[in-house]
Amino acid sequence: MSAAQADDAIDLRSIASAQDRPSAEHEPPIDLDPVDDGSNGDLPPIDGGRAAWRLLWSAFIFEALLWGRLICILAILVSSFTHSLATIILTQGVMYGVGFVIFYYPILSMVNDYWVARRGLAYGILCSASGVAGVVMPFSLEAMLHRFGAPTTLRAASGLLAVTTGPFLLFLKPRRPGSSMSGAAETSAVPLKPDYAFLQSPLFWIYSTSNILQGLGFFFPALYLPSYSTSLSLSSRTGALLLALMSVAQVLGQSTFGYLSDQKQSTSASMLTMLSLVSTVVAGAAMLSWGAMNTLPALIAFALVYGFFGTGYTALWGRMGTSVTKDSTSAFMAFGLFNFGKGVGNVLAGPVGGGLLGEQIGSGGSQGYGRGQYGAIILFAGSCMLASGGCVGMGLVRGWEKVRQVTE
Missing domain, CATH: 1.20.1250.20 (MFS general substrate transporter like domains)
Known part of the structure; x- marks a missing residue:
């Protein structure tokens, strides 16, 4: 390892270990999230390990199957009973979008907590989940629409999404104790007020x-x-x-x-x-x-x-x-x-x-x-x-x- 590479490695470890200690008043902001790398045994490790991969693949499932949770499921279900364009826009457009924001961004916040130096890879995997869904959905939805019609297909889709995504809620756990699904953590050293x-x-x-x-x-x-x-x-x-x-x-x-x-x-x-x-x-x-x-x-x-x-x-x-x-x-x-x-x-x-x-x-x-x-x-x-x-x-x-x- 060259001297420059060794310095980079030391800098990354020092960045990762800064999460759980109070920051100096005039300490400059850093380029990566200041999180504990888990080497002290108190927290799961970042950028790898069972906990990090378990969270990422759980988020992957949600990205592939459902951008949002309860509101999104209700939006699909309600839209199956409507026959007007305005209601379809309200349910599949507005309601689904709101559900996406409420549920998906806290998941991203958890991913950020687990993935620091390899965050680009984590985001790439997470984004690609919609591609996995795109391989299956066009054929399955076309077959269901042709056989059962739109109302029945939408109701079946909402039920299937609720059942298949539900178990993965158990794996969506914050890395740091005291954190919530909203990403606000009393014990977090990450500044909640953006610059x-x-x-x-x-x-x-x-x-x-x-x-x-x-x-x-x-x-x-x-x-x-x-x-x-x-x-x-x-x-x-x-x-x-x-x-x-x-x-x-x-x-x-x-x-x-x-x-x-x-x-x-x-x-x-x-x-x-x-x-x-x-x-x-x-x-x-x-x-x-x-x-x-x-x-x-x-x-x-x-x-x-x-x-x-x-x-x-x-x-x-x-x-x-x-x-x-x-x-x-x-x-x-x-x-x-x-x-x-x-x-x-x-x-x-x-x-x-x-x-x-x-x-x-x-x-x-x-x-x-x-x-x-x-x-x-x-x-x-x-x-x-x-x-x-x-x-x-x-x-x-x-x-x-x-x-x-x-x-x-």
Whole structure:
């Protein structure tokens, strides 16, 4: 081990052991959560061990099956009895979203407590859980809807989610005694009041702008790839297959990008930005190529490439948070704001896509770019992806030492 590596290891142990001792009044904030590494035997170890993995895989199950708990289950159940669009929006939209926030963010807080130096990997695994669900859900829901109809399918789904997620509640336990599901701990040395100085950081706003642009283009393949395949006279099951393949690639992509964000060289903002740049540029190029694809093998290749690189961006949010601020509470807040920015893109994708659908790009009609009706959507989504990469690339060209000076 080199001297530099030994110093890094000593620094990491000193950071991890700072959790349970009072901090000095003028001690500068640190880049990682100040938690006890468990070497004294009082607490479970961080970044590994049975307790850490048990919590992570329990959170993985909840991510895969249910983004939220009681409110989410009720939202699905109630929506099965309604026949109006407004009620569906209220239940599956508003209620489900509120349930997600109430239940999911405390789980993330527990994950943060157990996973410090390997947090990017943990977030990558956690994010990829929705990809695992995406492999199974399109086929199972399609079969149930076809056989039983929407009301019965929704009621069965709510009951199944309640039964399958219930046992994993037993494993969602805070690492530190005295902590609660809300993440507030009387014995915690982590400051509960965030430091809002990161909002003045140019790096935060560069990441935020890039994130919103990425979110604007991100959801279109999942929305329109099935109908695009149908326009090629492929079966309806082909669309579900393409989404399933995209989900498989998502699992690999998010786990890989999360792992890479934890590596020693990724502690520099420039390396983290390079990962963001690769994710958005490759995804944008694949998106623009999508409009020229007219065969199933080409669509399969697109689903795999886009699923791997396009979804990898989300797995970088955890390290983006720790790169814009050294305060652990503020880093968690930054993660939430990145999530909000992606949600803005999710909300706008529907109206934007509806407005662009059917706009012809060039000549050729249904044989032209994007099968005619999808051309404008594909160009818009691909351009958003490339603009997202250009945003972080601009900061990279400027030099991150200047961009980060507010938070240093």
